[in-house]
Amino acid sequence: MRLGESMLAEIFGVSRTRVREAMMKLEARGIVHVSARRGWFVVEPSADDARAAFHARKVIETGLLMSVEAIPPAAMEALRLHVEEEATIVQSGSVHDRTCALGDFHIHLAEALSNPLLTEIIRDLTARTVLVSMLYQSVDDAASSNADHAAILDAMQSGRWAEAAALMAAHIDQVEAGLDLSARLDPLAGLKDILTPAATRPSFSRSPS
Template sequence: MNPATANIEEAILSAILAGRIAPGTRLGEQKLADLFGVSRTRVREAMMRLETRGVVQVSARRGWYVVEPSAEEAREAFHTRRVIEVGLLQTVPHVPPNVLAALKEHVAMERAAIESGDIGSRACLLGDFHIHLADALGNRLLTEIIRDLTARTTLISMLYQPTEKAEESSHDHEDIVAAMEADDLTLAARLMGEHIAKVEAGLDLTAKPDPLAGLRELLSPSTFTGNTPSVPHSHTHPHSHSFGKED
């Protein structure tokens, strides 16, 4: 893979995992080419790879944009994560001490981010736990698969999760690591399955994305001085941003 293509791909995926890019965000080829100092051909190659990974889509009208998973796709993504991540723990014969130490350090970083109110770091660390776990157990292929799935479920949470449950998720991670440290991988696998199911259960899959969310924010009274009529709100997901105008 071309290094420039890899850098674009990695930057976009990392931003999604950190919650900095919302579902539906348009990814303009020319803007990305300017940003990374590469040709639009290189950008297109990166976008095509992200498309095969289920992270972006392309249309004649919108160009490239970050996927907006449907409720059915959300269910499928969480089901797939349960199968893979529970299965991973069920097949590990033993967890080396250095892996346990790294995971415990990661959970401590989660707790610190939660206590400090660092929302960006917190979101990134909570999603990264699952990727770090697969990587620490030495399965590179599963690490890549889990990373892509985690990116999709991050987008799903941004669309359908009405409340933050960061502290509860971190406690779940702590319990999973404790079970691994006790060499009870059967318990660890069960806790992982329950954890992923709990995150899915916290989603409101009946929520409908609000196509006027961006306009609502632009026209909200807080953006003006003086008396401005209020704009009605509904259950919305983070509005879509864009890396520039249409190419």
């Protein structure tokens, strides 16, 4: 999926300079990459890239759960609330909403248990795996993921951190196992919906001066 600088510049009504800056920020986060004098492309992670992203998440999130000693009751309550909302969205929401809600759990967990730096790392890794899920055929197991999240919270609440870590590892393994890393999907299919929710639509009515 090619992202032309001039095209984006016109769509958003800014000059190429700002588009380039934004693209380079996204490149640093591993969302897009540039091919010299050919253009910017949304990254299409290889199977190895996908495995690497899941592995990194597993290492970091289990390491986080193993190294934590206590969690403030308020944060615990907020997480519990999120999982409940998650359950609602899983039952009634769109694929996009479900993916976001399930990913948000891990980010909120990081916010509750760690610091902004580590949270940002986990946020980027989660974005990567979401990208992977959109590229490869994934069996939609949102309900199972939601149950996993609840189980992890249960273990946390009882202070069984090692068990929570083990559940987390199993959960991430299962999400990864749900992907068919041998068959690539058409990347254009879902991406356009995700990338053009609100920001660009008004701009299309902008007069092309």
